Amino acid sequence: xxxxxxxxxxxxxxxxxxxxxxxxxxxxxxxxxxxxxxxxxxxxxxxxxxxxxxxxxxxxxxxxxxxxxxxxxxxxxxxxxxxxxxxxxxxxxxxxx
Numbered sequence: 001x002x003x004x005x006x007x008x009x010x011x012x013x014x015x016x017x018x019x020x021x022x023x024x025x026x027x028x029x030x031x032x033x034x035x036x037x038x039x040x041x042x043x044x045x046x047x048x049x050x051x052x053x054x055x056x057x058x059x060x061x062x063x064x065x066x067x068x069x070x071x072x073x074x075x076x077x078x079x080x081x082x083x084x085x086x087x088x089x090x091x092x093x094x095x096x097x
Contacts, residue, residue: 001026003036006075017042018086022075030058035075039082041089049089051082061085 003023010019020039027034031053041049050062051070059072063085072078 006035015044020079020082030056033072033074035072037072037075037078039078041082041086049082049085051078 003025005021005023007020007022010017018039018041021037023036025031025034025036036053038052038054039050040047040052047062048064051060052062053059053072059070061068061070070081
């Protein structure tokens with residue numbers, strides 16, 4: 001089965017970018033939920049926050065130069081966790097002007 005794109009959004013506000021990419025893939029040891037994802041917040045051309053499950057690395061989160069494990073449970077929780085962290089970093093909602 002080829003990967004099926006579930007969601008792809010890219011929002012740009014000034015020097016900030018938030019991009020979300022989520023695909024449905026075959027379930028595997030590496031992707032037991034059958035989901036491949038990459039969500040990133042970039043400011044001034046540098047990744048500040050990112051959640052992904054790159055091949056062979058499993059589910060993890062990037063905050064600046066640090067990388068830690070992330071416990072993926074669902075797409076909805078992933079989106080919520082990212083938005084919560086983004087709100088904390090930015091000091092407000094992304095949706096606010």
